[in-house]
Amino acid sequence: MTADQSTLNHTARILTEVSPQMPADAALRRYFVQHAYLGPRERRAISRSVFIYFRWWRWLDAKASLQRQAEQAIGLDDRFQNHPASVKPEALAARAVPAWVQDEMELTPAWLQQLQREPALWLRARPGQAGQLAAGLGHCAPTPHAADALHYTGTQDLFRTAQFHHGDFEIQDLASQLVGLAAAPAAGQTWWDACAGEGGKTLHLADQMRNKGLIWATDRSARRLQTLKRRASRAKIFNFRSTLWDGTDRLPTKTKFDGILVDAPCSGVGTWQRNPHARWTTSRDDVRELAATQLALLNRVAGSLKPGGRLVYAVCTLTRSETTGVADAFSAAHPELASEPVSGPAESGFLWPQTLNANGMFIAVWRRSA
Numbered sequence: 001m002t003a004d005q006s007t008l009n010h011t012a013r014i015l016t017e018v019s020p021q022m023p024a025d026a027a028l029r030r031y032f033v034q035h036a037y038l039g040p041r042e043r044r045a046i047s048r049s050v051f052i053y054f055r056w057w058r059w060l061d062a063k064a065s066l067q068r069q070a071e072q073a074i075g076l077d078d079r080f081q082n083h084p085a086s087v088k089p090e091a092l093a094a095r096a097v098p099a100w101v102q103d104e105m106e107l108t109p110a111w112l113q114q115l116q117r118e119p120a121l122w123l124r125a126r127p128g129q130a131g132q133l134a135a136g137l138g139h140c141a142p143t144p145h146a147a148d149a150l151h152y153t154g155t156q157d158l159f160r161t162a163q164f165h166h167g168d169f170e171i172q173d174l175a176s177q178l179v180g181l182a183a184a185p186a187a188g189q190t191w192w193d194a195c196a197g198e199g200g201k202t203l204h205l206a207d208q209m210r211n212k213g214l215i216w217a218t219d220r221s222a223r224r225l226q227t228l229k230r231r232a233s234r235a236k237i238f239n240f241r242s243t244l245w246d247g248t249d250r251l252p253t254k255t256k257f258d259g260i261l262v263d264a265p266c267s268g269v270g271t272w273q274r275n276p277h278a279r280w281t282t283s284r285d286d287v288r289e290l291a292a293t294q295l296a297l298l299n300r301v302a303g304s305l306k307p308g309g310r311l312v313y314a315v316c317t318l319t320r321s322e323t324t325g326v327a328d329a330f331s332a333a334h335p336e337l338a339s340e341p342v343s344g345p346a347e348s349g350f351l352w353p354q355t356l357n358a359n360g361m362f363i364a365v366w367r368r369s370a
């Protein structure tokens with residue numbers, strides 16, 4: 001891709017707004033609200049060039065103007081996409097990610113190369129409707145990993161489609177869909193989605209439950225739960241109750257659950273392909289603090305499982321301190337819970353971006369003895 005001068009100018013203006021407090025995606029959203037005249041094609045080109053800048057940031061000449069740096073980044077990206085071998089794995093390990101990451105995970109060439117590619121856009125069709133949705137939208141490819149998942153390669157604004165307004169699909173990454181499938185709730189059960197956020201996984205659990213039974217959807221953020229309610233109403237999902245819970249000992253209910261999902265706050269290393277700015281704002285301290293939060297959340301909810309109930313821990317990160325570090329510490333502290341294998345393509349709990357063309361994710365599952 002070559003960028004025209006106007007794209008480079010917009011990119012440079014947005015880059016001046018980006019900071020640790022103003023992530024690139026938020027800066028883009030705000031800029032597009034302020035520049036409503038920009039059409040979908042221009043928006044796509046500008047977003048792409050902002051993200052390419054952060055993917056190749058450590059290769060750029062910091063003394064050059066931001067326009068020039070954005071142009072350099074696009075040149076590097078073109079070369080890499082056409083000849084991935086033109087950038088050596090050692091160079092990727094040194095420059096595509098911050099140095100602290102190598103203490104937390106193995107930096108394989110396959111993962112590093114995947115980080116420098118455009119991320120895929122995944123849809124989740126309503127149960128059994130993927131074929132019909134693909135025919136209606138076009139540019140959709142199925143995957144053997146999830147029957148309702150579609151890889152969308154078209155360019156239309158999906159939020160403006162009739163299918164979206166009708167609740168026929170959600171935009172949800174394949175790795176997130178695999179978390180819902182690993183939870184595998186049954187119709188009529190009672191589940192707790194303890195970090196429900198905007199409800200991506202709540203809606204998937206509800207679909208698997210055929211809208212029957214009950215999901216307690218809790219989060220510390222009222223704003224996110226509001227979005228969850230809007231999404232649920234569009235999807236005509238009614239078998240949930242949402243309420244605030246910030247992870248403290250004051251549990252939201254005395255209910256005992258068939259299943260609990262803790263889709264915990266995490267460092268997000270698994271999303272660094274989609275969200276490259278976060279590579280440069282996430283620190284080792286974040287990893288340490290978030291691992292402690294994840295373990296605390298698991299410890300707090302564990303007593304709310306029914307005998308035979310299942311606990312699912314998921315994080316969209318790949319660091320050892322979170323993932324296996326948390327899962328091992330939790331297992332050691334809870335002999336009443338037995339670890340269970342994770343269904344689907346997870347390798348020892350890990351979903352790898354380079355294998356799935358999706359976010360990286362870690363899943364662990366336990367069952368309370370009956």
Ligand SMILES: C[S@@+](CC[C@H](N)C(=O)[O-])C[C@H]1O[C@@H](n2cnc3c(N)ncnc32)[C@H](O)[C@@H]1O
Pocket residue numbers: 176194195196197198199200201202218219220221224245246247248263264265266293
């Ligand atoms: C990974 S996101 C959840 C995404 C959501 N499950 C989905 O699929 O759309 C993690 C969520 O945990 C929430 N959170 C962070 N700290 C928390 C805490 N201490 N207690 C409860 N929720 C917390 C955040 O507000 C955020 O919505």
